[in-house]
Amino acid sequence: MRLGIDLGTTRTTVASVDRGNYPVVSFLDSAGDSHEFFPSVVALVGDRFCYGFEALTAAGQGAPLLRSFKRALGAGDVNADSTVLIGDREVPLLDVLTGFLVATREALASASSISDTYEPSTAEATVVAVPAHAHGAQRFLTLEAFRRAGFAVTAMINEPSAAGFEYTHRQGRTLNSKRTRVIVYDLGGGTFDASLVNVDGVDHEIIGSLGLNMLGGDDFDAVLADCALDEAGLDLDDLDLPTYVRLLDDCRDAKEHLSPQSRRIPVEVDARPVTVQVDNYYTRATPLVEASIAAMAPLVEDLEGDAALAADIAGIYLVGGASGLPLVPRLLKDRFGRRVHRSPYPAASTAIGLAIAADAEAGYSLADRLSRWFGVFREGDAGSTVSFDPILGRDQPLPDHGELVITRRYRAAHNVGWYRFVEYTEVDPSGEPRGDIAPFAQIVFPFDAALQRDGIDVESVPVQRGQGPMIEERYAIDANGIVQVRITDLTTGYTRTHAMSRPLAEAA
Known part of the structure; x- marks a missing residue:
C-alpha cells in the first residue's frame, strides 16, 4: 500500500x-x-x-x-x-x-x-x-x-x-x-x-x-466572525474564549456551504441568530x-x-x-x-x-528549489560591527536524493566567531534579509585552540582581533530542503554542527 x-x-x-x-x-x-x-x-x-x-x-x-x-x-x-x-x-x-x-x-x-x-x-x-x-x-x-x-x-x-x-x-x-x-x-x-x-x-x-x-481559511473565518459580531452589536471582548471558538466553528461551516448564488449567511453569536450579507462579507474578505x-x-x-x-x-x-x-x-x-x-x-x-x-x-x-534564502550574521572588527553574508538563494535547486554540499574556507580574524544563521523570504536592495525571518541557529565557535576545551564558556569570552586558523564552513542541503551546518577548525579538527535532527553538538 x-x-x-x-x-x-x-x-x-x-x-x-x-x-x-x-x-x-x-x-x-x-x-x-x-x-x-x-x-x-x-x-x-x-x-x-x-x-x-x-x-x-x-x-x-x-x-x-x-x-x-x-x-x-x-x-x-x-x-x-x-x-x-x-x-x-x-x-x-x-x-x-x-x-x-x-x-x-x-x-x-x-x-x-x-x-x-x-x-x-x-x-x-x-x-x-x-x-x-x-x-x-x-x-x-x-x-x-x-x-x-x-x-x-x-x-x-x-x-x-x-x-x-x-x-x-x-x-x-x-x-x-x-x-x-x-x-x-x-x-x-x-x-x-x-x-x-x-x-x-x-x-x-x-x-x-x-x-x-x-x-489561510482560518483568516476568512475570523473575518466572517467579525461581520457576525457587528450584526449582533457586540465586540470581541463581549465573548469568552469558548463562545468565540464556537462562533468560529459556525462561521467555518457557513463559509464552506457558500455557493456563487448565496446572498445571506446565517450564523449564531452566543446563541443569538444573525444574518450577514454575502456582499458585506466579501468586501471585508477581499483584502x-x-x-x-x-x-x-x-x-x-x-x-x-x-x-x-x-x-x-x-x-x-x-x-x-x-x-x-x-x-x-x-x-x-x-x-x-x-x-x-x-x-x-x-x-x-x-x-x-x-x-x-x-x-x-x-x-x-x-x-524543486529551496524557496527561502539562507544566510548568516557575523561579528566583525572585534565585535564592534555585524555583517550579513547570504549563503543560499531561494532558487537553489534541491538534490533529488542524498545531499548537496557547499563549502567555504577562510582564515579566521578573531579569537571567537559568532554565527547567527537565519532563513528569510525577502531581500532588500543591499542584500540584507527582510520579510519573514526565521532564526535557524546560533553557533559560537572558538577559533583560539586554547578555548576548544570542555568547561569553557565561550560566549563570555570577549571578541578580539588576531590571526586565527583556517576554517571550513560546510552546508549540506537534503532533498527535503533541510539545511545542516558544520564549522571546522582545519588545524585542530575541532567541529561544531547544527542539524535539525539533533541539538548543537561539538567534538574534539
Whole structure:
C-alpha cells in the first residue's frame, strides 16, 4: 500500500495508489458516517488526549479542543521544544503532531475505506507534504512527527509541487508547446503557497515558489466572525474564549456551504441568530485574496509588461480547501481571465499529487528549489560591527536524493566567531534579509585552540582581533530542503554542527 498524506491545518487528507488511479481515502466518524478527511484537531479528556472525530465528539461534551495546531509550525521561532496550549495544559507541539498522526494511522487501519487492505507495518511508501515556503524547523518537525508515528516516509514534497502533479494528471490537455507552465495557487486552512511549475510530459521543474505563512481559511473565518459580531452589536471582548471558538466553528461551516448564488449567511453569536450579507462579507474578505495575489505577483507577471499573465503560462490552478470560497476564483478570474482553473478536488489535490509521487510506475519526476534564502550574521572588527553574508538563494535547486554540499574556507580574524544563521523570504536592495525571518541557529565557535576545551564558556569570552586558523564552513542541503551546518577548525579538527535532527553538538 502506497499513500500520499496531506497534513492540513483543518483537515488531513489521504490518497492511495490503486493501479494508476489515486482515490481519496474516506474515514468513518463515531456515527459511522463517511468523510474524505480526518479532522486536524486534538481534545483533552481528563488526562488523555484524543484526536480527529473522537476529539470533535469530546468537544461537543465540553472537553477543551485545539484546532489548527499545524499553524504553530509556521512560527519563526518554532523548535523541538515549542509548546501549544490545550485547555489549561501546555503540551509539546511535536507530541501533539505525533499523537495526531498515530491516530490517523490507526484510523486508516480500522475505520477507513482502505482498512481491509492497509497494514501499517507492511506499508510500502508514504509521501508527505509541507508548505513550499516552510522553514527548516517546520520541515524537520513535520518529518519527525510522521516518522515517530510509524509511517514509512519515502519523500517530503512541497504542497503546491504535489498539486502540480495532480494538475498534469487531470488537466494535461491545457499544456502545449507554447504554454508549458502552470501556477499552482494553494490556499489552505492556514497557509498560502504559489509555485510556478514548468511541465514537460511527466517531468516537473519548480521555477519559483512564494507564499504567506499566516494566510489561510482560518483568516476568512475570523473575518466572517467579525461581520457576525457587528450584526449582533457586540465586540470581541463581549465573548469568552469558548463562545468565540464556537462562533468560529459556525462561521467555518457557513463559509464552506457558500455557493456563487448565496446572498445571506446565517450564523449564531452566543446563541443569538444573525444574518450577514454575502456582499458585506466579501468586501471585508477581499483584502485577504488581494494579499495572496500580491504575494504571487512575481510568478505571474508578463515580462514584456503587456498582459496580466505571461503568455507561456497555461493556467492558474486553484487548490486548497479555502480556494472553494466563491470569492477566490471570482477575483482571480477578474484579474487573469479564463486561464484560471479550479481543481475538481481542491481540498484533496495535494494528497492526490502525493500519491502520484508515491507511485513509481507513474514515472513523474520533480526538480524543486529551496524557496527561502539562507544566510548568516557575523561579528566583525572585534565585535564592534555585524555583517550579513547570504549563503543560499531561494532558487537553489534541491538534490533529488542524498545531499548537496557547499563549502567555504577562510582564515579566521578573531579569537571567537559568532554565527547567527537565519532563513528569510525577502531581500532588500543591499542584500540584507527582510520579510519573514526565521532564526535557524546560533553557533559560537572558538577559533583560539586554547578555548576548544570542555568547561569553557565561550560566549563570555570577549571578541578580539588576531590571526586565527583556517576554517571550513560546510552546508549540506537534503532533498527535503533541510539545511545542516558544520564549522571546522582545519588545524585542530575541532567541529561544531547544527542539524535539525539533533541539538548543537561539538567534538574534539
